[in-house]
Amino acid sequence: MIILATVLLLTVLFGLWRVLRGPTAADRLLAIQLFGTTGAAFLLVLAMLVDIRALRDAALVIALLAAVLSAALVQYLRRQEKSN
Amino acid sequence: MTQVLFYLILGVCLWALGLYGLLRLKESIRRIISVNIMGSGVFMVMVALAARSEDPDPVMHALVVTGLVVAISATAFALRLSVADVQEDDQ
Amino acid sequence: MSLHEWMLDGTLGLLVLILAVAVLHVRSLYISIVLFIAFGLLLALIWARLGAPDLALAEAAIGAGLTGTLLLAAYGRVSERRRKAEEPLDWHAGPALLLSLIIAVILMRAVWPLPDLDSALVPAVADQMAQSGVGHPVTAVLLSFRAWDTLLELLVLLLAFMAVRQLLPSLPRQPEAWPLLQAWSRLLAPLSVLIGGYLLWRGSADPGGAFQAGALLAAGAILLRLTGLLPALGWHHFWIRALILGGCMVFLAIGVAGYWLGTGFLGYADGWAGPLILLIEVFATLSIATTLTLLVIGETREVRE
Numbered sequence: 001m002i003i004l005a006t007v008l009l010l011t012v013l014f015g016l017w018r019v020l021r022g023p024t025a026a027d028r029l030l031a032i033q034l035f036g037t038t039g040a041a042f043l044l045v046l047a048m049l050v051d052i053r054a055l056r057d058a059a060l061v062i063a064l065l066a067a068v069l070s071a072a073l074v075q076y077l078r079r080q081e082k083s084n
Numbered sequence: 085m086t087q088v089l090f091y092l093i094l095g096v097c098l099w100a101l102g103l104y105g106l107l108r109l110k111e112s113i114r115r116i117i118s119v120n121i122m123g124s125g126v127f128m129v130m131v132a133l134a135a136r137s138e139d140p141d142p143v144m145h146a147l148v149v150t151g152l153v154v155a156i157s158a159t160a161f162a163l164r165l166s167v168a169d170v171q172e173d174d175q
Numbered sequence: 176m177s178l179h180e181w182m183l184d185g186t187l188g189l190l191v192l193i194l195a196v197a198v199l200h201v202r203s204l205y206i207s208i209v210l211f212i213a214f215g216l217l218l219a220l221i222w223a224r225l226g227a228p229d230l231a232l233a234e235a236a237i238g239a240g241l242t243g244t245l246l247l248a249a250y251g252r253v254s255e256r257r258r259k260a261e262e263p264l265d266w267h268a269g270p271a272l273l274l275s276l277i278i279a280v281i282l283m284r285a286v287w288p289l290p291d292l293d294s295a296l297v298p299a300v301a302d303q304m305a306q307s308g309v310g311h312p313v314t315a316v317l318l319s320f321r322a323w324d325t326l327l328e329l330l331v332l333l334l335a336f337m338a339v340r341q342l343l344p345s346l347p348r349q350p351e352a353w354p355l356l357q358a359w360s361r362l363l364a365p366l367s368v369l370i371g372g373y374l375l376w377r378g379s380a381d382p383g384g385a386f387q388a389g390a391l392l393a394a395g396a397i398l399l400r401l402t403g404l405l406p407a408l409g410w411h412h413f414w415i416r417a418l419i420l421g422g423c424m425v426f427l428a429i430g431v432a433g434y435w436l437g438t439g440f441l442g443y444a445d446g447w448a449g450p451l452i453l454l455i456e457v458f459a460t461l462s463i464a465t466t467l468t469l470l471v472i473g474e475t476r477e478v479r480e
Contacts, residue, residue, distance in 0.1 A: 055223050153331075
């Protein structure tokens with residue numbers, strides 16, 4: 001189970017590479033989405049590992065907030081496009 | 085070395101990194117981010133200390149929850165100040 | 176601790192350090208902000224790993240979600256010139272690095288003996304839990320044992336909002352949101368209200384509570400405002416004022432009532448602690464949600480006029 005959690009964290013490393021390399025803003029946005037999914041999955045695995053039920057709520061919050069954040073990002077990026 | 089000590093040291097490292105960023109960077113938004121990283125280091129030290137006992141220390145957790153809300157209040161104000169000078173030429 | 180657990184902790188620590196260094200060293204402001212959002216998310220995972228589900232919830236909602244939106248909003252407002260300006264690498268690197276290293280070493284020496292010491296507060300809280308009126312220790316500390324701190328925290332939030340108001344914010348008019356984005360936010364906003372209410376209710380017995388719930392409600396409101404589904408909000412609306420001040424007012428009123436009835440300022444009468452704490456939490460949640468929403472999206476100039 002711990003190995004699973006560690007492997008999940010490694011996907012963040014790949015996402016990080018995508019954020020740094022880009023090339024477009026949309027790639028970085030998708031990497032953030034990947035981080036959100038990874039975070040939720042990690043919390044779910046951890047919730048089973050240490051048996052704290054509330055971590056599932058935290059996973060729910062991360063999943064929701066990642067979606068909200070991506071919507072906010074899209075809207076701000078569009079504004080920028082328009083002003084350019 | 086125990087898990088608690090590992091995260092205590094990590095917290096100190098984050099704080100020092102934030103300080104380095106604060107000293108080095110010129111852009112105000114990035115300086116605000118640096119201060120936030122310093123704050124995260126402090127929170128990490130506190131959460132690691134809370135994890136010393138079998139049941140985590142609720143007082144430390146309550147303090148960090150309070151700290152998070154105060155941090156976002158201060159960040160919001162600082163960010164608004166940092167963009168105050170550019171608002172006029174947008175008009 | 177087993178080798179596997181060390182692997183997990185080591186990976187978490189390494190990732191968070193890499194992210195912090197990358198946030199500070201990346202040239203573009205936009206990438207720095209995106210990385211900082213990821214940094215907040217990773218912190219939430221570390222809090223979960225350290226057995227602090229309350230903090231994992233709060234960090235996920237406030238640290239990663241709302242701070243990220245705040246930074247993006249600020250980024251949208253800085254001028255193109257400032258955005259493109261690259262950080263000059265100059266001779267300051269040496270002294271700054273040296274100073275940070277020295278302070279880091281001093282702090283390391285300070286924290287080194289701490290793991291072996293114990294906190295007297297843990298058994299003290301456990302002893303008094305029965306009288307607190309709630310089942311979850313963190314909520315008990317926040318709203319019963321140290322209710323003063325929480326009241327002052329609400330005041331800090333109010334103060335920050337008042338300070339931000341003085342700066343006469345102005346936003347460039349937002350472009351019309353895509354229909355897809357509008358539909359998406361129509362789906363997400365009710366979900367955030369649902370989960371926010373759930374966290375508020377759970378807060379009395381399990382991790383959760385007013386701050387986490389308030390941040391989630393704020394996230395929903397911000398999303399609706401960004402996509403133009405909510406009219407511009409401002410201090411001049413009577414109900415906004417009532418919502419923002421409501422948290423502090425109810426809290427203060429209950430505190431003064433306790434003083435009047437002889438249980439002391441912010442003391443609860445026997446048997447009433449549970450319902451009163453829930454009442455305070457409901458109003459605090461609404462107050463926090465409204466204040467955070469206005470802090471992030473701000474009052475725009477056209478609202479004021």
